Structure formats: structure tokens, C-alpha cells
Amino acid sequence: MARKYQITEELYNYAVEHSLKEPYITVELRDETFATERAARMVSSPEQMQFISMLLKILKPKKSIEIGVFTGYSTLWMAMALPDDAKIIACEYNGRYEPFARKYWQKAGVEHKIDLRIAKAHDTLDAILKNDNELETYDFIYIDADKLGYIDYLDKCHKLLRQGGLMIFDNVFLFGEVTKTEHVNDVLPNAMKEFNKHLHKDERFDISMLPLGDGMTLAYKK
Numbered sequence: 001m002a003r004k005y006q007i008t009e010e011l012y013n014y015a016v017e018h019s020l021k022e023p024y025i026t027v028e029l030r031d032e033t034f035a036t037e038r039a040a041r042m043v044s045s046p047e048q049m050q051f052i053s054m055l056l057k058i059l060k061p062k063k064s065i066e067i068g069v070f071t072g073y074s075t076l077w078m079a080m081a082l083p084d085d086a087k088i089i090a091c092e093y094n095g096r097y098e099p100f101a102r103k104y105w106q107k108a109g110v111e112h113k114i115d116l117r118i119a120k121a122h123d124t125l126d127a128i129l130k131n132d133n134e135l136e137t138y139d140f141i142y143i144d145a146d147k148l149g150y151i152d153y154l155d156k157c158h159k160l161l162r163q164g165g166l167m168i169f170d171n172v173f174l175f176g177e178v179t180k181t182e183h184v185n186d187v188l189p190n191a192m193k194e195f196n197k198h199l200h201k202d203e204r205f206d207i208s209m210l211p212l213g214d215g216m217t218l219a220y221k222k
């Protein structure tokens with residue numbers, strides 16, 4: 001074990017302060033989200049999205065999916081990193097956020113890359129799965145919603161992802177609850193612990209769990 005230090009909050013903040021270069025437009029979207037939405041802490045962290053954005057610039061995926069759009073923060077970061085002819089199917093069941101998100105996607109000139117589907121993500125994925133031509137054609141999938149559904153998303157998305165494609169699951173630390181044995185309410189912590197064990201054992205993927213944001217696991221389809 002080479003690491004001889006703890007990832008303290010101070011060290012984490014140091015890493016962010018010495019690496020984050022957030023675009024003005026995503027800062028603006030995030031600020032407006034925090035000023036207007038009570039559930040604003042749901043947005044992915046900028047350092048996480050900067051990392052995902054870099055991965056997308058390297059991978060240049062043509063077909064992507066996002067589960068959990070909210071006010072469009074992570075979608076905006078990803079759409080800005082995608083090639084101009086790429087598409088991301090963005091799944092969100094609450095239509096109330098759409099005008100907010102679209103305002104920023106338009107302003108950034110990336111709306112043409114985003115195919116927003118307002119429906120339960122399971123239903124959107126099932127509809128895509130009905131078309132055999134869609135199977136194993138997706139390059140990248142980001143999952144950041146409905147933690148109880150993670151195992152189901154894993155299986156559905158495995159069918160959609162091409163060999164060599166990448167999936168990223170957010171919030172795998174569940175705000176630190178995954179290392180605790182007692183919880184105020186154990187439904188979500190138990191579901192996330194179960195998912196993390198399940199994915200660790202899943203031989204269909206190579207994985208890496210990173211302590212970025214609230215923890216995220218990268219799963220590469222073998």
C-alpha cells in the first residue's frame with residue numbers, strides 16, 4: 001500500500017483549488033440552481049464533472065445516455081465535451097426542470113447534442129431496448145438518479161453499452177453512509193452497499209471506485 005496519508009477535507013480542497021477550471025456557463029447554471037432550488041445539493045460536484053468531461057474528450061463517444069438531469073448541470077458539462085455530431089439521451093422524469101436546463105444548453109450552443117426524454121428512466125431504457133439496432137451501440141452512460149434502481153440500470157445499460165464502453169455511477173459513498181453500520185433510515189444506505197458489492201463481483205466489468213465528489217464508480221464493459 002503506497003498511500004501513507006488520509007484524504008482529509010483539507011487535502012481534498014487543496015486538490016480542487018489546484019485543479020478546478022470550471023467554465024463560466026456551468027458556474028452560472030450551478031449558482032442559479034443553488035439560488036432557486038431547495039434540492040440544489042443534488043448537482044454533481046464541479047471537480048467530478050471536470051474529470052468526466054476530460055474522459056469524454058479522450059473517448060469522443062458518439063452515443064451516450066445520462067440518467068438524472070435535474071437542472072441540467074452535468075448534462076451541460078458533458079454536452080460541451082462531446083463531439084459536435086454526438087448525442088446524449090438525457091433521462092429525467094420531472095418536466096419542471098426542462099425550461100431551466102434548456103436555457104443554459106441553448107446559451108452554451110450545445111442543445112442540438114441533447115435528446116431530453118421526460119419519463120421514468122426505466123421506461124426510457126426499456127423503449128430503447130425494444131429496438132435491436134440499439135443494442136450494444138452506446139459508448140458512455142452516466143447514472144445519477146434513483147439509487148434504488150442502480151442494479152436494474154446496470155443490467156439494462158449492460159445490454160445497451162458496446163464492448164469497451166464506459167458507465168459511471170455517482171454517489172457510491174452515499175454521503176459517507178456506506179461505511180456506517182447504523183443509519184437514521186437504512187433503505188438507501190443498504191441499497192448502495194448492496195449495489196457496490198454486486199458491481200464488485202460482476203465479472204462483466206472492470207471497475208474503479210474513485211473518492212471524487214460523493215464517490216463514483218467507473219465500470220468498463222469487457
Ligand SMILES: C[S@@+](CC[C@H](N)C(=O)[O-])C[C@H]1O[C@@H](n2cnc3c(N)ncnc32)[C@H](O)[C@@H]1O
Nearest residue numbers: 042043044068070073074092093120121145146
Ligand atoms: C441527483 S439529481 C441529478 C443531478 C444531475 N446529474 C446534476 O449533476 O446536476 C437526480 C435527478 O433524477 C431524477 N430522477 C429520480 N428518479 C428518476 C427516475 N426513476 N427516472 C428519471 N429521473 C429520475 C430526479 O428528478 C432528479 O432531478
